[in-house]
Amino acid sequence: MAFHILARFDGEAKFAVVVFVLLALIPAALGGYTTYILPQYMCFGILAMSLALLWGYTGILSFGQAGFFAIGGYLMGLVLSGAIPFGGFVVALLLAAGLGYVVAALLGYFLFSAGVRDAYFVIVTLALSIIVEQLAVSQSQLTGGWNGMFVMRPEVDLVVAKVNLYGDLPAFYTVLAIVALVYVLLHVYTRSRHGKILVGIRENEARLTSLGVNTAWKKTLAFALSGAVAAFGGALYAMHSGFVSPSLGGVLFSTEVVVWVAIAGRTSLLGALLGGIAVSWLSSIISAWTPAYWQLFVGLIFIVTIVFFRDGVAGAIAQISRKRRSKT
Numbered sequence: 523m524a525f526h527i528l529a530r531f532d533g534e535a536k537f538a539v540v541v542f543v544l545l546a547l548i549p550a551a552l553g554g555y556t557t558y559i560l561p562q563y564m565c566f567g568i569l570a571m572s573l574a575l576l577w578g579y580t581g582i583l584s585f586g587q588a589g590f591f592a593i594g595g596y597l598m599g600l601v602l603s604g605a606i607p608f609g610g611f612v613v614a615l616l617l618a619a620g621l622g623y624v625v626a627a628l629l630g631y632f633l634f635s636a637g638v639r640d641a642y643f644v645i646v647t648l649a650l651s652i653i654v655e656q657l658a659v660s661q662s663q664l665t666g667g668w669n670g671m672f673v674m675r676p677e678v679d680l681v682v683a684k685v686n687l688y689g690d691l692p693a694f695y696t697v698l699a700i701v702a703l704v705y706v707l708l709h710v711y712t713r714s715r716h717g718k719i720l721v722g723i724r725e726n727e728a729r730l731t732s733l734g735v736n737t738a739w740k741k742t743l744a745f746a747l748s749g750a751v752a753a754f755g756g757a758l759y760a761m762h763s764g765f766v767s768p769s770l771g772g773v774l775f776s777t778e779v780v781v782w783v784a785i786a787g788r789t790s791l792l793g794a795l796l797g798g799i800a801v802s803w804l805s806s807i808i809s810a811w812t813p814a815y816w817q818l819f820v821g822l823i824f825i826v827t828i829v830f831f832r833d834g835v836a837g838a839i840a841q842i843s844r845k846r847r848s849k850t
Contacts, residue, residue, distance in 0.1 A: 535709055538792045542702050549694055558690045559806075561697035561762045563799040568704055568755030570782045570798030571791050576748040577780075578788030579712055580741060581724030582639075585776045586647030589654035590626065590749045592771025594618035594756030596658065596665055599673040599766050605664065611676040611687070615700075615757050622753025623746045630745035634738040651776045658768035670767035673760045693762055700758060701795070704751065708791050711747075720744055778805070781820060785827045787836025797834070 545564075549557045569591050577583050600606045601614035609617065633646060658665045665671055675687040678696070687693045711717050719740055722730045727737050760766045769775060779798075786797020801820070809816035827834060 565759035567795040567798035570794040572751035574794035586650035588776035590752035591756035594753030595760035595766040598757035598760040618757035623750035626749025627746035630742035654771035787834030790836035793836025
């Protein structure tokens with residue numbers, strides 16, 4: 523089984539191994555604040571991968587990923603606070619993924635079955651982010667409203683030992699291991715028969731329909747999986763950051779996710795992951811330098827990338843690599 527999975531790995535996956543090894547060395551090299559903040563950016567990387575799966579592989583742009591991210595974050599907060607009286611950290615992660623899957627599946631079923639696509643789908647998913655944000659505000663008895671919800675880091679029982687995630691170092695490596703696992707699972711999925719069907723929908727949906735493929739159902743499953751991954755990332759983020767607020771599911775944050783993926787490259791899971799980490803990190807640096815204009819600078823980077831690198835940085839690198847191989 524292990525050899526079968528490894529056989530699916532291509533050049534990107536091999537490069538991903540290098541990336542995760544380098545990330546694992548960061549606490550020893552930098553430590554301090556970087557060890558604390560980087561796992562939050564890695565959770566943003568999971569969110570970016572959820573959009574890459576839907577937008578890059580299936581060709582469906584969604585502005586609702588932040589809504590699913592917030593759903594997962596609040597669910598983690600409710601479980602760890604005892605408001606949901608069962609389960610712990612691992613159960614909360616699974617519940618978050620399950621809830622994101624169900625919500626996205628129900629929404630996707632009605633939209634795709636009705637033939638909703640393109641700009642109309644974008645508008646509906648945009649409305650989803652607005653609804654999630656408003657629900658988080660209105661249900662203040664559970665969510666804390668605009669004041670947000672504080673989340674305590676848990677202690678995880680690994681049978682052989684208990685790991686207290688309150689420390690930054692255990693939390694760092696726990697998040698890193700989970701992010702790596704999510705990447706591997708998504709990478710294998712996109713290289714499977716189902717993943718190739720998603721690419722077929724992106725390239726020529728009409729042809730697949732003529733071959734007897736129920737594309738509406740396949741798009742629903744892709745949207746559901748994307749929602750599950752986003753909610754999973756939100757739950758992991760809530761555990762690490764210790765705080766969830768309504769803005770986490772808002773339109774502005776949803777737009778930022780689209781910018782991350784567009785800059786990094788929507789057709790590459792690793793590119794989306796690194797984009798979520800790097801661009802969000804860059805945004806925090808620019809916002810600290812110029813709080814009033816940081817969004818302007820990020821917007822300029824987005825425009826330059828789209829004009830000169832239509833498929834993002836990862837797409838440009840892949841194109842250069844293909845040209846070199848063809849010359850060889």
